[in-house]
Amino acid sequence: MAVSIQYLNGIMTAKLSGELDDHTTQEIRKNIDAQVEKRHPTILRLDFSHITFMDSSGIGLIMGRYRIIKFLGGELQIVNVPLRIMKILEISGMRALGIDIKGVGKND
């Protein structure tokens, strides 16, 4: 499974793993959206600690979830982003939208 989802006290955490591209994001998106629709979390947290590769499909995945969670009145957090993945996120200028992005503490 490329995503495992946990829900506790309004916070939904989706732990992603493996490579995020156009192919793999299709399944991940379906899984997250189904759970978000069911639970209506106040915070959706995407944990990137086990992502080993990402192209702009990953940015599309984040933007899409951002729209949905905003529509539901919630908040999106991106956590544990490895340095190499952060480089791709920086290109997207996503911080300007007010999306909360946190990298991993150490350099990889």
Next chain:
Amino acid sequence: MIEINEMNISFLSKSINESFARNVVASFLLQLDPTITELADIKTAVSEAVTNSIVHGYGDQNGIVYINAKIFDNGKVIIKVKDKGCGIDNIERAMEPLFTTGIERAGLGFAVMQSLMDNVKVQSKLNKGTTVILEKNIIRRYYNDDKQ
């Protein structure tokens, strides 16, 4: 600048092949002894170009994606990703950041390619297909010629 090696692959425009394509190109380039960052940059750029061919070039129809990669003695890498799909009617607009044809897409494919590679060229003809040419200079940390 002397060409030292070349590879060609072709594969069906199935999204599962995006990972295959970027990993084949990365494996081929290992002989230049790139850094992890250089290799990751090229893998990402190849993934963007191949995804464009599969998603936008061919869309719902099946087609063949072609990749040609050449490496040169000075560390230069030239990768061509080609499809015979629908083509792009306005290349300038397609390359604009945030231009997208789908809600789940970021429209950043070309922006990502341009920021990770030294040079990106796009050739396209409507209903004929598109070729994306990616160039990057790998810093040579040693030369085989210097040995012995």
